[in-house]
Amino acid sequence: MQFPGQGKPPTGIVFDTEMGRTIDEALALAMLYGFDGKNEARVVSVSISNPDLRAAAFCDAVGRFYAGATSPEVRAFSHGLPIGLSTDPKVPSADTPMIEATLSKATYEHDIQTLNDTADPTPLIRNALTAQYDQNAVLICGGPATNVAKVLDLPGAREVIEKKVRFLCIVTTKFNLKTDLSAARKVFAEWPTPIVAVGQEIGEALPFPGASIERDFAWSQSHPIVEAYRAYQPMPYDAPSWTLAAALYSVHSKDGYFNISDPGSMTILEDGSTKFTASADGKHQYLILDPAQKERIIETYAKVVSAKPVARQPQFPLKKAAEAAKAAEDKAVEPVVPYVKLPTPPK
């Protein structure tokens, strides 16, 4: 909830992704909550395009982990974000060990047992956008564009998107585009705002450092992203970062992390590859990696993904909630999981 007179809040992020097929998406979700904790963005909607209930439960568990730091006064008047879950079978199941490794631990609470515990992603995304200031939302599409394309079909949704969304940042890996080719083509043809594409090459050039998992999360005895990362494949490994890059650009598009192409028009080919044709009035652009920024980007990944949960701002100005938030301002608080310092692994 946003109130006039409180100033324009940071960008509202609508995050629609696949969850479970790669570790990248889980890292991106954590990074977005990290930015949220730093008050550099607000996660206003989370939805997934693969029809896996357990993947939705994973997203819920991660959200609750980060919300756990919220003060009781604020928590009393807040409620968790529902997780949007597609039921479209076009996107293959991604119920992988990284999901189960996290959910099997009682430490990570979630509230998703049946389909009715999740939200229909299309009204969820539309409704989240209606609550944002004009041009103050960014939609990240980290997986196949199944859900995003369906939002376009809701009556009145295009007007809402045009008014509220600054740009759509979409991961254009071959897998994503080919998995739901018609959705991807519809989005590139009909989406009413600028689109920024994150290509296959970006994620492969910017691996998330596996060493960060051992080094930067020592403040927490247990962390859902660490569990997921370790279970995803045998350690040590670095992970390609398509959705992470999309998340970083979406929150800090003007901070020089990436270069961006001239405008043009992107066409999706049958095999899931893309063809870009430059044109001055085109609405599409794509990210270009500046090698000089590579180290900075990877450092930012590690720093924000591993950031401690921070007490959220109150949702409305109740005196008690406001006082509680003021006390917590700029101060990282301990998560609900007890803090136990782990030994630093040898370098």
Add this chain to the structure above:
Amino acid sequence: MIITRKVLARRTFLRGIGTTIALPFLDSMVPAMALAGTAKKAPVRMAFVYLPNGMDMTGWHANYEGPLHDLPRTLKPLEPFKDDITVLGNLTHNAGRALLDGAGDHGRCCGSYLTGVQPRKSLVDIKAGISFDQIVANQIGNQTRFASLEIGLEDARQAGDCDSGYSCAYTNNLAWRSETQPLPPVLDPRALFERLFGNGVVLSPEARARQGRYRRSILDFVTSDTQKLETSLGPTDRRKLDEYLSSIREVERQLEKAEKDNSQIDPHMEKPYGVPADFAEHFKLMTDMMTIAFQADLTRIMTFLVTREGTSRSYREIGIPDGHHPLTHHRNMPDLIEKVAQINNYHMKQFAGWVEKLKSIKEGDGTLLDNSMIVYGAGLADGNKHLHEDLPTLIAGRGGNFIKSGRRVVYRKETPMCNLFLTMMDRMGVHTEHFGDSTGRLEGLDLT
């Protein structure tokens, strides 16, 4: 009255001086050859019973889906009718949320409840949207004497600030004829009575009081027509007619009692002259007349704003002197939550009384309740947190053998409440592609 054919016209009236009484659905109104056919089908009616300040949701939610068995506390009074109700979960009104307009959830939730749009935050420049009951009324309202009826029990002020900059027009009305024209509810039972059975002249309270001293039953004025009609009816219809006229007489008695009681108390009270002091009596009187309005097919569409949204009314009659709205902001204090639960339960008891009445009236092969869709709900879920999702909603009746009742049906989160309205519009014979923020029809509600 002149009866010129063997089949009684559906629009037959008993007329007398200043009185017009429509008749209920009688067997004699059906051609003999059509008794087993479609012509016997009674019309489908819909009504909305709106409760303010949300609910104690712990008392509303059953912890299961499917056939209703153990009803939670708030729903307990409906135990005898659990086969006739359908409890819906996870319906959401996004238009009731702040959406950048700050405080004022009470103003928004009521203003958006049937309109499906976010009302403009203003005290004078009011704007919401045409409510879906009025869309239906515009389409089928010409088939009945009244396109729709708007009823309430508490406050029909249309001006002033009723919630953080939202006009009282938003908190005190459910039905909106246009974006800028709400339809204020009738609070005064005598005014409703005169509207239903009078000749269109609404008397002032003083004139009514004078008339009351010499009052005769309206049935006295239609004796001649009644006698003529009875001679043409079979025994079943005669019994039906007798029961129907008795129910009108019973309403008159309740009105007379309320007016007599009110003459004993301060005449400067704001309350209209004929409003019973007791909430339960007022509720019963109004719903008795609503029953007659449905039974006689005077209208097929009604909205009932039980009390205005955000009300701070107290309920001393059940030992609760505190204001309803302050109680709902209970700060998780168990004694305050208990009082909210008692108020919710008290409202439901009154509603159960109306459901019982509707169920007792035979109509065609079923009952008046079977042919109705009575939505009972609130524009807020948890009144403490002001939540606009998972709104407490149930439907009494089967909408003319359409709804598979006796169940709790839970939808996915963020399912628009407007999807229910779209489904109900279909059932009322009015078809449109979308309404408000609807994303489609509600699945799983019908018998299929």
